Amino acid sequence: MSSFTLRALALWLLLCGSAAATALSDQLTAFFQTRFAHSDTAITVVVRTPAAQWPVCNAPQFSLPGNGRPWGNLSVQARCGDARRFIQVQVQATGQYLAVSRSVRRGDSLGAGDVQTVSGRLDTLPTRLILNPSRALAAVALRDLTPGQPLTESMVRQPWRVKAGQSVQVIAQGDGFSAIAAGKALNNATIAQPVRVRLASGQVVSGRADADGNILITL
Incomplete structure (x- = not known):
């Protein structure tokens, strides 16, 4: 086999591998985008699993074991008929979240001026982010909050609707x-x-x- 033929074969294999990687990434991106259909969150999926361990069919059925984090490093089950494989992916999510806009003392209730909506890479931020402003308004700070902090569920509690002795x-x-x-x-x-x-x-x-x-x- 000539050197030209070998180079051509190597290029063809490289292009085929690149196309397969793009197809799987696109399929996984579409799968995760359905989980954010009612938001403006932009999703990109990077496949971490080596190609030799990918699904063997062209249209695998994806599912997520459990109800864990919506983004970040995740394991996705890919099923082709009776065969299943687990694909390691990094789900990169860019969207809006709430951040503290001014200092808030522990025990104070949050008002509209205490939080602001900002955009960024959600998968690089702390877990349990508060994305909906209604979850923050009137919530009570469980610790001192400083400007710029991403607001999470662990930082606040909802106001008491019932109190002991009431x-x-x-x-x-x-x-x-x-x-x-x-x-x-x-x-x-x-x-x-x-x-x-x-x-x-x-x-x-x-x-x-x-x-x-x-x-x-x-x-």
């Missing part, structure tokens, strides 16, 4: 059954958090706080 209504509902009783909350809780309530009879029941401060029990 008089509350307990609403119990079941199949064809509904009852209301009065009592006192035994612990603080935000919306949807568990609350223990002591009824007038002395009995202690457990339910979850709703947006109106009632305690809901499903029977």
Whole structure:
């Protein structure tokens, strides 16, 4: 075989490998973009797994084990019929998130002027970012916050909807059954958090706080 033929063959193999890498990356990018269909987050997927371990079909079915991080270094299951392989990828996500705009003391409630929306690489920032401004407004700082910090769920809590010692209504509902009783909350809780309530009879029941401060029990 001539040297020219060998060079041509090597170039052809290189182009084929490059095309396959592009196709798999595009397929994975499309898969991850469906998870952000209702946002302006831009997704790029870099395949880390060597080509020899890629799926053997042209259109593998992708899935993510568990409900972990939406971006960063992830393992994706690729299924071709009964055969499955795990592809290591880096999901690069660029989009908007909330950052602290001025100093906030621990225990203070956040207002509109305390946070700002900025853009950046989400996968390089701390986990559990707050992306929706409604999650931050009226939230209570759990630590001192400084300007420029990306705001995460671990930095704030939602305001108490029920406080310990507060008089509350307990609403119990079941199949064809509904009852209301009065009592006192035994612990603080935000919306949807568990609350223990002591009824007038002395009995202690457990339910979850709703947006109106009632305690809901499903029977």
